[in-house]
Amino acid sequence: MTKEQLSSAEIKKACDILRRDDGVGSKNYITEISWILFLKLFEEIENIFDDISASKMQDYHFVIEEKYHWSSWAHDKEYRKNPEKMLDFVRGKLFPYLKLLSGDYGTKIAQIFNTLVQPKILSGYNLIDVVDIVDKINKKDFVDSHLLSHAYEEILAKMGNEGGWAGEYYTPRSVIKFLIHTLDPQVGQKIKDPFTGSGGFLVESFEYLKQKSNWDTLSTKEQKKLADNSLFGQEKKQEGYILGMMNLITHGVLKPNINLANTFGQDLNNITGEYDVILTNPPFGGKEASQVYKHYEYPTSATEGLALQYIMKTLKNGGKAGVVLPDGQILFATGLFADIRQKLFEKNKLKYIISLPAGVFAQMGTGIKTVCMIFEKGGNTKNVVYYNLNGKYTKKKLLPLEDMESILEDMKQVDIFDKNLDEKDIDAFNIAGEDTNQNFDRWVVPLEYFENNNYDISPKNPFEKKDIVLSVDENLSLINKGNTGFTQEFENLKKLLKDNDLV
The missing domain is CATH 1.20.1260.30 (N6 adenine-specific DNA methyltransferase, N-terminal domain)
Incomplete structure (x- = not known):
């Protein structure tokens, strides 16, 4: 068969x-x-x-x-x-x-x-x-x-x-490939998924590295080195660990570096950044016990908040992360979430946020909206580029990678992250993204906006030009003002004609 x-x-x-x-x-x-x-x-x-x-x-x-x-x-x-x-x-x-x-x-x-x-x-x-x-x-x-x-x-x-249970372990393949192509991991780099699940991010990363290395031309020793030393993972649940190990082995990674452990249980004080690339869809919507996260700088029980802190800590300087996050409180809530986002801005270059339609995860049994966040460790954030992918996806109509390739191509032209932008620059960039032939919307937001709004990174365009929609009362008021003005002008005209003996 x-x-x-x-x-x-x-x-x-x-x-x-x-x-x-x-x-x-x-x-x-x-x-x-x-x-x-x-x-x-x-x-x-x-x-x-x-x-x-x-x-x-x-x-x-x-x-x-x-x-x-x-x-x-x-x-x-x-x-x-x-x-x-x-x-x-x-x-x-x-x-x-x-x-x-x-x-x-x-x-x-x-x-x-x-x-x-x-x-x-x-x-x-x-x-x-x-x-x-x-x-x-x-x-x-x-x-x-x-x-x-x-x-x-x-x-x-x-x-x-x-x-x-697929939503817990299995990220749509198109989203995984999109993030890998965006981060472009290199041969010799260390790639980690700290929430491995069934291993999809690591499997696709391995396939990507094989293409980059011209796998068939490598010696057996070189192939073994690439397979053994490039990919790292960690998984809390026994089922995910077993499936991830098996998945990697059947893909030719015969010695997977995956640990069976709760990633959140690691003491961040004892961790130094050692990974060049982190690709992951961390658990979100869950809670951890206080003894697990007490050593975090911002000790929230929400798993998405812990995950973002962990990723920032374990990346090496210059390392890149591609993370799937819920379109929820991690993006806009105040308190500890705002503190986590502020640190993200001050210690990293947040480059892209890509908003995905709700139906992308429909095949996993959920309609939750998600975003893909892409950042580099080191430096600080000056401008963030947003993409909103348009389209309707369902359990039967899955998101193909082809629908995201237009964003990948557009990213190659973007060179705006370290520039000081004025209003004209912002308008020019945003207007240039309004190509009706594209399946996405695009805009840029400068640091000043985030500083003035609790580092809210929700995927909404604060500079979008919207049509003015008036209420019924507002429209009636304008009509009344218009009639009043017309009546006055008419009376003035009659007086002018009379004064000149024209009537």
Whole structure:
């Protein structure tokens, strides 16, 4: 089958199978499918690596021994006759083996399966039914590991949408790619997503670096260095950690640098900026316990406020951040939120705020409006450029990257961040952005406005020329004034004619 053929219906069928299993709760059938899918795809990817090595007259050393390969147990005829024996093998031999893997890459797989502890499936019949669905993916149906790994991404998204948790882990791919293209990470830089989820930002960053580095021309040693030393992540929730690790491994990052930990629990006093690029969609709308955030300079319990402080702290000087934030109090509220924004202006160059339509996240089951914030650490902010993306997006009409490419192209022409702008400059920039052929609105706001408005960075144009709309009373008053003026002028004219004996 091809990657398109593992349909949402089949994924839903697999989920339904696990729902009926007495050992699988509603919150973990996604994880159960994911480890099964991971083992299937990992064997396929190892086979591809083996073929590549053979073509170069080199030996490939499999991370997983042959007797524990997917095909060795999933296709075993004895297990097919007695599915409970398959379950016994998975629980009693496969998982213990995977937990003890060592070596450069085996350690990471061991971390995943030690986090899982044990499969939750209690029925061998249910296990074999799910295995049969996943087994439809075959290496021969893919021309390379790139397509195979993206099959995992697509299936992960489908599972997430079915399970109702996708909004927590899965950012629309077009938004991720847009931010990566805007920040343009370079080979050799350290890229981090401190709220990794299923790893979408890191996966797409890796694909971007592979293109920049001419991946196929690199030696095996150079490829390993790029994959092992470029990407870093952290995830609080076990499900997200497992999915993120698996996702990166199936994309060829066999040694993911992802920690299972609450990012907000780190003491910011002990953190120095070490990352060149931070790309993330942090949790928002949540709350953290006071003992978690007490070491923050601005100790708000709101996760979006904590996230922005964390990002500013962990970027190195000259580093760049692309962050998805809710179009809410983090942008305009007073108090600690205003203090956080003021620090953002005084210690960083806030360059862009891109307002996205509410429907962009509809596929994740939410209509929340969001913005993308882009800034560089160091210096201070003088002017902020805003883009408002126009368009209507729904669960069925997803936002394609093509709809954001016009903004990317426009950004290449913008050179206004460090200039002292007067009213004419602002008008000229804003008017130049009023191209009716574009799918976005554009305007610039200077520092003075923010200083006078509690550093409110909401995506609204304070210089927009609006049509004057009068109330009924105001219109009647003007008409009355107009009639009064006309009557007076008419009387003056009659007097002038009479005085000159013309009437």
